[in-house]
Amino acid sequence: MPAQPSHNAPVSGSDPLRADARENRDRILRAAREAYALHGIDVPISAIARRAGVGVATLYRRFPTRAALIEEAFAEQLAECAGVLDEALEDPDPWRAFSSVFTQVCAMQAADRGFTHAFLARFPDEPSYVGERDRAEEGLALLVRRAKEAGALRPDFDVSDVVLALLANSGVVNGVQPEAGAASRRLVGYLLESFRTEGAVRPLPPPVRLELEQLYGAG
């Protein structure tokens, strides 16, 4: 694993890249986002280079690792996701906080297949990524605990059920085109119905040990 290259840092006013190099870089990132959204993050690097109209060597010069390209391509959405979580953690209504994060993450998954792959899959050699994912997991666990303590979320809800629900949502998103968004909203509506405490709660089959990285490959 090479050291983090400097051109992998966020673009700022002091960015040393010349204008044409930056243009190349933006074109690659745009092509990567499009390809990931259509085909998931397993799309070959050569297909991204072709889509961007650059050579594979040029692409590798800008983004020496697959993970570096993925991280840069989704930096904006990653920030959006972190924002959703931060906002929910500030919300005084525990059910609204939990259900809003769940709803928005499912909507992001419906809008862009690649993003959920990229955000939730495990990239062990990308420390900044792992940090983001751990932070997301901790935030989610806190939202779940608060919603349960408030009596709004059923007591037998398990944090792993969030992954279960995202996998279910991925099945709907992958199977329904072009109405992935509407189908996903319907599913999310049903799932929130079943998560919320309402009258007598019938026992569910036991939770399954699920890790976020199991979403990798599920679309």
Add this chain to the structure above:
Amino acid sequence: MPAQPSHNAPVSGSDPLRADARENRDRILRAAREAYALHGIDVPISAIARRAGVGVATLYRRFPTRAALIEEAFAEQLAECAGVLDEALEDPDPWRAFSSVFTQVCAMQAADRGFTHAFLARFPDEPSYVGERDRAEEGLALLVRRAKEAGALRPDFDVSDVVLALLANSGVVNGVQPEAGAASRRLVGYLLESFRTEGAVRPLPPPVRLELEQLYGAG
């Protein structure tokens, strides 16, 4: 589309195939079922022939069309599925009837990826198959109507929600190995919770127009 070949009929005591030919046939069907279960029904014919240890020409001699092979490979499970539906249509308890079919079909989907593909995908050139699928759709619609009339199923439930749920289940089944069965049971438990009428029903996002053949390719 060639006429239905006679060797495509169920094997019986009067089957004209010689013993070794029948052995070949059984080996091909076993290999097909294994390959479909592992990889879905899009697995190449050549891979099935290789798994069966026969040449592609031999396979085509026994099963001249892809659809004929699929139909024969799943004949037993198709009969099981029809049995589940028939039994439910006889059940005097409308909720038990509906939820039992839903539960069992999801369990079959979890146990064998290929089967749901094969049963639910559209094979327009296989009339017997289309007949089975139409019968399943009508049976399901009847179960849904009865469960609603009994006040057990929420009034805004749409028949297309069965497909939505099967797509969701496919996402879980494909994403969770080897615990697909347990994860699927958990999801089914949640979904049945949300389908059942219980106290006040909050409005859901509107249903999406979904056809069974959209399950094709979703795993």
